[in-house]
Amino acid sequence: MAHKLEIRPAVVIPGHLIGQVRAKLAYVDERISGAEIHLDGTLVTLSLRQAVEADGLSVIEQRVQHVVNEMARGAIQPKVEVLEDFSGRPVYYQQDPMQELLARGEVHEEETGMFILGPLVTRLVDFFESRFLMLADEFEAKPYRFPTLISARMLDRVDYFSAFPHSLTFATHLREDLEIINRFAAETEYVDDGLNAPSEFFSRIQALLSPAVCYHLYFSLADHPLPDGKLIATAVGNCFRYESTNLTSLERLWDFTMREVIFVGPKDFVLENRERSRLFMQKIFEEIGLVYHVETANDPFFVGEFRKQAAFQTAFQLKYEIRAALPFKGSTLAVGSYNYHQNFFGRHLNITLPDGEPIHTGCTAFGLERMVYAFLAQFGFDQAKWPAVVREWK
């Protein structure tokens, strides 16, 4: 029997926030397995994993009201600007590619949000990587390799924990204690939905799994003047963002791959190169025939910082998202973004230009699995119908 809880929020949720509030409701309570918000923003319907007593329902409702209040009260209507619109291109496929990918064994879900990719998907990932590397070559970007782990100390320096606490993934290890290690080896089993080892067995958190690629570059530059005052770099890496019940198909992975081209230097240098990269990618997407548009957007800040940070980011056009069409559901998926961080990292990490001013940064970033998913959602599996540039790529 399905367990539902209907809540009428004290603050009506504006249409432009429905998707972002719905995504945050996954983090309200572990008993929530799904959330829907009526289009008029006046009704929240939660799916619960089990029957919940009245006291528990009251707690859940209070938390939902808090989230809605924090995000929607006095919400500033963003002025969304569309920079490119190629949503009118022909579409060749109308199905959700996920079912076909699973049936063909092209993807296998090891655990929620963790996917093994087969040869066809891997080939498409490699194709898109080749295009993003063309972008990197256009800028003669210096290649870097970054670790999968990222320093907790450095993330704290850039206020990451207050902005995105909900999606963090922590790395730990057993404490250096022979008794603990022996007890772990002898007693630990996977029970129900996790290991049964007590939390005191584990070390304090010194590292996390990286939520982004470019942070590593900024951390490597911290507390020094930037040599030459300018740097363009590129790297690909695994990124980790825990998205709870929002983890579905290749659209939203816990562990995904991101290619970035990163710009560091004076303001004009960063902004000009962000724009150059957008125009370069426009030609790449045209060659593929991708159905997409580019618009101003905001990052998924957590509840406490959402209203102000999101409004600031959108107003100053700090983030442009590349949103590819998913014809089977009549919606779009963000497959990449063009970002400008102003001098945020320069100030927080004490990275300076030759004149002593803090450096500005920006990056162009692509989610490789999402890119492939959107491509298959638009072009399907009949390779004869694929664009020649993809079909003939070796």
Next chain:
Amino acid sequence: METHETLTDRVQHVLADALRVPREEIGPTTEFGDLPQWDSMGHMEVMVSLEKAFQVEITAETITELVSIPAICAHLEARDGA
């Protein structure tokens, strides 16, 4: 009608409170980024404080335009027909 000097002084006070810095750290030409506290989060605190103190409407335009004491004063004076 309030003089430009008086208005500037009031705006400086509002910003000092919003950014939680001593009044003397806010000069008549201070702008976004001049103080570590006037970053993106600080700017939105400034906007909320201006909304309360002067009934400034927070929109995408005001967020991007009101980024210095002179710009804020000019906006208020133009709005009030000074």
